[in-house]
Amino acid sequence: MGSANSVQELSGNVAVVTGAAQGIGEAIARRFAAHGARVIIADKQLDKAERVAQEIRAAGHEAQPAYVDIAEPENVRALRARVRDIYGPVSLLVNNAAVIPFQDFLSVSWDDWERTLRTNVSGTFYCSRVFLNDMLELGRGNIIIMSSVNGLRAQTGLSAYNVTKAALIMLAQTMALELAGRNIRVNVIAPGDILTQVVENVEDEVKALANIPLHRWGRPEEVAETALFLASARSAYTTGSVIACDGGLGAQLYPS
Numbered sequence: 001m002g003s004a005n006s007v008q009e010l011s012g013n014v015a016v017v018t019g020a021a022q023g024i025g026e027a028i029a030r031r032f033a034a035h036g037a038r039v040i041i042a043d044k045q046l047d048k049a050e051r052v053a054q055e056i057r058a059a060g061h062e063a064q065p066a067y068v069d070i071a072e073p074e075n076v077r078a079l080r081a082r083v084r085d086i087y088g089p090v091s092l093l094v095n096n097a098a099v100i101p102f103q104d105f106l107s108v109s110w111d112d113w114e115r116t117l118r119t120n121v122s123g124t125f126y127c128s129r130v131f132l133n134d135m136l137e138l139g140r141g142n143i144i145i146m147s148s149v150n151g152l153r154a155q156t157g158l159s160a161y162n163v164t165k166a167a168l169i170m171l172a173q174t175m176a177l178e179l180a181g182r183n184i185r186v187n188v189i190a191p192g193d194i195l196t197q198v199v200e201n202v203e204d205e206v207k208a209l210a211n212i213p214l215h216r217w218g219r220p221e222e223v224a225e226t227a228l229f230l231a232s233a234r235s236a237y238t239t240g241s242v243i244a245c246d247g248g249l250g251a252q253l254y255p256s
């Protein structure tokens, strides 16, 4: 487990992963740290973020926890100041934190709609804006945005969420174009059904799995592998891309 055995593909990077206290973000943080990045576990669940950071350090890698509510601009600015104090300027940002309210179009309230857009879209926009200052200072940078198959195809019962995940794709592509000349890449991951707390709530597992061409849930570690590819020089010619990690879910018109 020690760093001596790890491939140090991300050494020299300071990475912020939002929503890294659990689920997909946690897996990405662990993978990035194992590959040599110094990682900030940024989440509004500070106790869980502390535990994840501690476990990463116990494995011989570098990580520190930090509180942030990405829906609050002053929190995001404070996060940047804290990260600079600990590790210096950020070269790698994973915008992963999101809320996933299961509400259909006829039941979603104004407040829930606003909260979902504010967190998922405005929070991602603002984290990107704030940490871009570090990347411009460094003359290099890499931003990964966590969308979803729901950003490409509508799923009933997730009305506001679907809209935010589609908006994130256009945000990323616009940023990718505008930042390409500044040595900053921006890409999107579109996961399918990944085994985290979100999927654990699915009522009819047999039916859900039958709809997935690979007939199983994805694992957070598999999304982390996609994130590592996008974060590393292996994807040096890739920007403005949407990479699915979905067991084929997004490719089909109807389940066979």
Ligand SMILES: NC(=O)c1ccc[n+]([C@@H]2O[C@H](COP(=O)([O-])OP(=O)(O)OC[C@H]3O[C@@H](n4cnc5c(N)ncnc54)[C@H](O)[C@@H]3O)[C@@H](O)[C@H]2O)c1
Binding pocket: 018, 019, 020, 021, 022, 023, 024, 025, 042, 043, 044, 045, 068, 069, 070, 071, 096, 097, 098, 099, 100, 119, 123, 146, 147, 148, 149, 190, 191, 192, 193, 194, 195, 196, 197, 198, 199
């Ligand atoms: N699990 C899936 O099947 C799946 C599929 C497609 C996309 N995704 C996306 O992957 C990302 C992670 O999903 P997950 O399944 O790991 O979710 P999760 O709910 O297990 O974890 C999300 C984390 O984000 C944090 N968070 C939420 N709001 C925050 C805020 N305002 N500020 C800071 N932190 C906040 C939570 O505390 C939590 O630790 C999300 O963007 C989600 O939309 C997940």
